[in-house]
Amino acid sequence: MRNIVWQILRKNSLLLFILILAIIASIAISVTPPLILQYIVDSLVSGSFSTYPLLIAGIVYFALNAGSGLVDALKETLITVFGQKITHGLRSAMCHRLDDLPAAYFVGHEAGAVTSLFVNDVDTLENLFDSGVVSMIADAFTIFSILAVVFHLSPGLGILLCICLPLLFLLTRYFQKRMLQAQRDNRIAVSRTNELIPETVHNIRTIHTCQQEHYLRQRYGRTIRASFNAMERSNFCDSIYSPIIITSCTVIICLMMTLSVSSPSLQELFGMTVGSVVALIAYVRRIFSPLESIGMEIQNIQSAVAGIGRLKDFFAEPVQERNGTMEPVPASVPLVIDDAAFGYGREKNIFRHISLTVNAGEMVTITGRTGAGKSTLFKLILGLYRPREGQIRIFGCDPCQLPPPLRRQIFGYVEQQFHAISGTIADQISLKDQRVTPEAIEKALRLVGLWDTCCALPQGLATPFRPELFSRGQSQLLSIARAVVLNPQILLFDEITANLDSLTESQVLHALQAAARDRTVLSISHRLYEASGERMIVMNGRES
Missing domain, CATH: 1.20.1560.10 (ABC transporter type 1, transmembrane domain)
Structure with missing residues (x-):
């Protein structure tokens, strides 16, 4: 200071x-x-x-x-x-x-x-x-x-x-x-x-x-x-x-x-x-x-x-490294979790002995009781936290050491709720990232089925965002478009179909399946597992 x-x-x-x-x-x-x-x-x-x-x-x-x-x-x-x-x-x-x-x-x-x-x-x-x-x-x-x-x-x-x-x-x-x-x-x-x-x-x-x-x-x-x-x-x-x-x-x-x-x-x-x-x-x-x-x-x-x-x-608070020192190896396995354990601060471990390997193009659904650490595991995969024990590798790299500009090209993360930023409809997709082109925004919105809806607004994509412009399901579709706009290799879906009616859930599931095509996907969603029929992993909060 x-x-x-x-x-x-x-x-x-x-x-x-x-x-x-x-x-x-x-x-x-x-x-x-x-x-x-x-x-x-x-x-x-x-x-x-x-x-x-x-x-x-x-x-x-x-x-x-x-x-x-x-x-x-x-x-x-x-x-x-x-x-x-x-x-x-x-x-x-x-x-x-x-x-x-x-x-x-x-x-x-x-x-x-x-x-x-x-x-x-x-x-x-x-x-x-x-x-x-x-x-x-x-x-x-x-x-x-x-x-x-x-x-x-x-x-x-x-x-x-x-x-x-x-x-x-x-x-x-x-x-x-x-x-x-x-x-x-x-x-x-x-x-x-x-x-x-x-x-x-x-x-x-x-x-x-x-x-x-x-x-x-x-x-x-x-x-x-x-x-x-x-x-x-x-x-x-x-x-x-x-x-x-x-x-x-x-x-x-x-x-x-x-x-x-x-x-x-x-x-x-x-x-x-x-x-x-x-x-x-x-x-x-x-x-x-x-x-x-x-x-x-x-x-x-x-x-x-x-x-x-x-x-x-x-x-005096320690800061994270802005310039990562590791580069992903494309030929490596997208995700490897080896005997990981984690807990917040001085609290006891939320989970222990978590091991998982996800191959390229594979879709894996993670299930478990509330509090078992499913969303926390996603945060470790994203490099927001380090595991207390074991290790996590994304294309052979520690996710915490990936350069921040590169992370969005590797991960696409869709949360349970859409978090808007100040700006236009286009800004909600690009997050004001200069690397995102208008063509990439259009492609992402067409993928989730919102292109015509956004174009029908008074100023199109330049319309200032207001929550009342979109329904809850459409907001989730914006989240998916935001996640895929830079064509990431790994998608993480965190119970995004929760609290949606059946019609809206069907639209979101259709968009998720389109976004997951040719990508490695981890999801916390029973409905997506039922729709895809891929592998399911159960977390019990201690061992998996």
């Missing part, structure tokens, strides 16, 4: 340079006006002054105060733009990495948690730059600049500020730790709530059927209350911090005035004239203003720190 941030910084080096100049200009404008005010007041008190220099000084004073707003606006705009550049680059890098993550990552992480990572955690990182660490650095340099001027005007007040500022810094650190813990608790609660949403939507019918609405309400209530309590702790710390800073500012000004007139030695130490008193009061208020801002920025910084931890974990 650090390398990615550095690359983004180098890419936006000009913007960063302008931002630094804006911060320097903001600090200079913040420090200069009280010095001009001191000159004006001391000149008026002394009685020996000329009108023209004071007029020029007054004009410069008002110009600087008026210009400070413009410079601050420029600085905040640049900080916002810079933060957006950082987050845009980071999200782009995350999207590229998401495409390289193995299937095991998505099994071990809920969809809501991944979504929260891309949306909430990256947004807090933008807040880190918008009103967080960059502004905090600018405020810190402002404090140091004011301290240098204060020591020059009044060493006594400089010493007094140096005594008070560490105490206020310790107070800031205390609030920082409390708010960090609160932000972490809130992030955890929000992530758990996000995980519950897709789970609820996916199981909504079961929830209503079993009348378990109260159970879901309790689960949502616990996570929402945890988030609310965490934000209450954070808001409480934030609300009392600013009043403490403002009160400290008033106390220091009163103490400065009292000590400066209490004895001649202290008066010499504080070394104040009427003009310097006015300037020092302005500086004291100015030094506490950025300190107050730092207190208000703590919440954004700590929220971002909590999110950065999860972003670091995301970028």
Whole structure:
């Protein structure tokens, strides 16, 4: 993640340079006006002054105060733009990495948690730059600049500020730790709530059927209350911090005035004239203003720190190889499974001792009870997972080491449900793969019997896809067309005739038989086995 941030910084080096100049200009404008005010007041008190220099000084004073707003606006705009550049680059890098993550990552992480990572955690990182660490650095340099001027005007007040500022810094650190813990608790609660949403939507019918609405309400209530309590702790710390800073500012000004007139030695130490008193009061208020801002920025910084931890974990996830090192041998057997065993994560094996050889042009149907691992075996064949024991070979190669561009020319996979992508009807078949030609799309659609249906749409294949354009059976036919469009050598059918009526099932079976011609086929479908009469393998979850 650090390398990615550095690359983004180098890419936006000009913007960063302008931002630094804006911060320097903001600090200079913040420090200069009280010095001009001191000159004006001391000149008026002394009685020996000329009108023209004071007029020029007054004009410069008002110009600087008026210009400070413009410079601050420029600085905040640049900080916002810079933060957006950082987050845009980071999200782009995350999207590229998401495409390289193995299937095991998505099994071990809920969809809501991944979504929260891309949306909430990256947004807090933008807040880190918008009103967080960059502004905090600018405020810190402002404090140091004011301290240098204060020591020059009044060493006594400089010493007094140096005594008070560490105490206020310790107070800031205390609030920082409390708010960090609160932000972490809130992030955890929000992530758990996000995980519950897709789970609820996916199981909504079961929830209503079993009348378990109260159970879901309790689960949502616990996570929402945890988030609310965490934000209450954070808001409480934030609300009392600013009043403490403002009160400290008033106390220091009163103490400065009292000590400066209490004895001649202290008066010499504080070394104040009427003009310097006015300037020092302005500086004291100015030094506490950025300190107050730092207190208000703590919440954004700590929220971002909590999110950065999860972003670091995301970028630390191992990725799969994009360029496979093995090439299939056409003369080899299409599929060989040798004593394979597999289980997800640290769970026990779903199946063991699976051995199977499928020759070219052969159709094999895999059957077994629910949970025996039939669909999981397909995922191993596709190279999404590695077996714990044994090995799998596709044309003599480990499927995990096949180059990704080559996999679609070897495998055609049809799932139980059609998963649409954003785009046109043609995009549903090609998956926006530049290798897929219009002729190949037409051939695939004619094979499954959807060519005339698609051509009858208002814009033909260029019609934006909407689920209501096709029936459930037609959506399955689109899945078959998608699987065969690059003429793969092996087809995998995962119970695609489930939940179809008899007429639609007949159409799908006809399309499957047409697609399976001259190809090696593995299917999880009793109906396809009955129609083809080829070999059947039974999985019992342990040995086969």
